[in-house]
Amino acid sequence: xxxxxxxxxxxxxxxxxxxxxxxxxxxxxxxxxxxxxxxxxxxxxxxxxxxxxxxxxxxxxxxxxxxxxxxxxxxxxxxxxxxxxxxxxxxxxxxxxxxxxxxxxxxxxxxxxxxxxxxxxxxxxxxxxxxxxxxxxxxxxxxxxxxxxxxxxxxxxxxxxxxxxxxxxxxxxxxxxxxxxxxxxxxxxxxxxxxxxxxxxxxxxxxxxxxxxxxxxxxxxxxxxxxxxxxxxxxxxxxxxxxxxxxxxxxxxxxxxxxxxxxxxxxxxxxxxxxxxxxxxxxxxxxxxxxxxxxxxxxxxxxxxxxxxxxxxxxxxxxxxxxxxxxxxxxxxxxxxxxxxxxxxxxxxxxxxxxxxxxxxxxxxxxxxxxxxxxxxxxxxxxxxxxxxxxxxxxxxxxxxxxxxxxxxxxxxxxxxxxxxxxxxxxxxxxxxxxxxxxxxxxxxxxxxxxxxxxxxxxxxxxxxxxxxxxxxxxxxxxxxxxxxxxxxxxxxxxxxxxxxxx
Numbered sequence: 235x236x237x238x239x240x241x242x243x244x245x246x247x248x249x250x251x252x253x254x255x256x257x258x259x260x261x262x263x264x265x266x267x268x269x270x271x272x273x274x275x276x277x278x279x280x281x282x283x284x285x286x287x288x289x290x291x292x293x294x295x296x297x298x299x300x301x302x303x304x305x306x307x308x309x310x311x312x313x314x315x316x317x318x319x320x321x322x323x324x325x326x327x328x329x330x331x332x333x334x335x336x337x338x339x340x341x342x343x344x345x346x347x348x349x350x351x352x353x354x355x356x357x358x359x360x361x362x363x364x365x366x367x368x369x370x371x372x373x374x375x376x377x378x379x380x381x382x383x384x385x386x387x388x389x390x391x392x393x394x395x396x397x398x399x400x401x402x403x404x405x406x407x408x409x410x411x412x413x414x415x416x417x418x419x420x421x422x423x424x425x426x427x428x429x430x431x432x433x434x435x436x437x438x439x440x441x442x443x444x445x446x447x448x449x450x451x452x453x454x455x456x457x458x459x460x461x462x463x464x465x466x467x468x469x470x471x472x473x474x475x476x477x478x479x480x481x482x483x484x485x486x487x488x489x490x491x492x493x494x495x496x497x498x499x500x501x502x503x504x505x506x507x508x509x510x511x512x513x514x515x516x517x518x519x520x521x522x523x524x525x526x527x528x529x530x531x532x533x534x535x536x537x538x539x540x541x542x543x544x545x546x547x548x549x550x551x552x553x554x555x556x557x558x559x560x561x562x563x564x565x566x567x568x569x570x571x572x573x574x575x576x577x578x579x580x581x582x583x584x585x586x587x588x589x590x591x592x593x594x595x596x597x598x599x600x601x602x603x604x605x606x607x608x609x610x611x612x613x614x615x616x617x618x619x620x621x622x623x624x625x626x627x628x629x630x631x632x633x634x635x636x637x638x639x640x641x642x643x644x645x646x647x648x649x650x651x652x653x654x655x656x657x658x659x660x661x662x663x664x665x666x667x668x669x670x671x672x673x674x675x676x677x678x679x680x681x682x683x684x685x686x687x688x689x690x691x692x693x694x695x696x697x698x699x700x701x702x703x704x705x706x707x708x709x710x711x712x713x714x715x716x717x718x719x720x721x722x723x724x725x726x727x728x729x730x731x732x733x734x735x736x737x
Contacts, residue, residue, distance in 0.1 A: 454477040
């Protein structure tokens with residue numbers, strides 16, 4: 235993935251190329267669904283597994299955290315040992331671990347299974363994009379193929395909540411993992427028949443230290459965010475922040491010295507490139523964070539069933555798909571940078587409207603979700619194009635790694651930061667009624683799900699707990715809106731806007 239050497243395979247017939255693209259798009263579609271489908275299952279698994287608030291965050295976040303930390307390493311291994319081989323091995327592992335996650339009997343077991351799913355998932359995404367680059371040597375065909383691949387990722391993120399809602403309406407929470415198994419079996423069979431093998435004939439020396447430093451930079455920083463929720467600012471938080479930043483500095487210094495770096499950090503000297511990456515991270519940050527706490531809000535605070543909650547999020551899904559029809563017009567009239575800025579500003583307005591409509595009828599919430607889906611969809615689609623365009627073709631492999639890592643980092647930070655903020659505000663606002671045991675008082679103070687299991691349904695205390703959670707959601711939505719608006723300004727100022735360019 236990290237090199238641009240001549241592929242080792244011959245050009246396949248057109249029908250087989252596009253059939254192979256369908257296989258690869260299915261893989262990334264499932265990965266994206268798996269990143270968002272769990273949000274709706276949180277209330278149900280909370281009843282069965284009784285996780286703490288911090289464990290709930292780990293269940294939602296450890297998958298993307300592991301995925302982000304291993305993308306560069308797995309992409310490098312795919313270059314060396316064969317992208318098809320790594321993809322198929324990862325698919326088999328993903329299906330097997332999904333079975334373990336579906337039948338987990340404790341929060342700790344589910345967290346471990348989600349971690350292993352992240353390891354397996356890290357083998358899939360970079361392999362799919364690298365295979366596409368080899369399947370389509372023609373620039374025009376390759377651009378169209380990568381656009382379809384990107385659309386599959388975005389569509390998976392959008393339909394994940396609806397898929398989860400349908401499954402949870404009829405089955406137990408483990409079904410959101412069980413659906414991975416037949417898809418992965420299909421992927422193994424069709425991938426074996428349709429995909430060509432390709433690898434880098436001259437991969438260079440594998441740098442174990444760079445791989446370790448890349449993970450050491452990401453994992454402690456995200457853990458520090460999580461630790462703040464349960465323990466506040468303490469020595470552990472400071473130590474993790476220091477360790478992550480130190481590893482990041484060492485990683486950057488090492489990449490600058492290597493002839494064949496795992497990531498070409500010099501790309502970030504380009505303001506257009508840095509601006510596109512930042513906008514991409516914040517777009518995914520806002521969308522993923524919203525989906526994570528909004529699904530809980532619909533079920534716990536508004537008493538929706540899982541299917542009703544999935545349907546309630548449809549306006550964002552439909553709007554994100556409608557972006558396909560608007561991209562050409564937006565880029566032609568505004569240019570890429572201004573079109574990205576417009577998308578981010580539209581999403582920021584939608585996030586602010588969600589905060590305002592939290593206590594109102596669903597109609598206003600639905601209207602607020604539409605600009606979020608439209609704006610985030612527009613921004614995510616065009617930032618990927620901007621990232622690739624900002625770098626020379628000889629650095630296309632490094633760009634792939636950066637793009638994929640930025641996507642997953644946005645997911646990690648969205649759940650960790652925005653999910654943690656909701657919890658912090660809830661704990662500061664909730665009133666614990668007197669007369670409860672110490673254990674029950676702790677559960678009420680922990681998060682809304684456990685609180686509603688302890689408090690009497692329909693009581694003033696239960697209503698107060700719901701109001702505290704809604705306040706947390708409102709504060710978090712406003713924070714996400716502000717960050718998204720800042721990203722719009724960054725995109726407007728840094729990303730070029732040649733109006734003749736079409737995606």
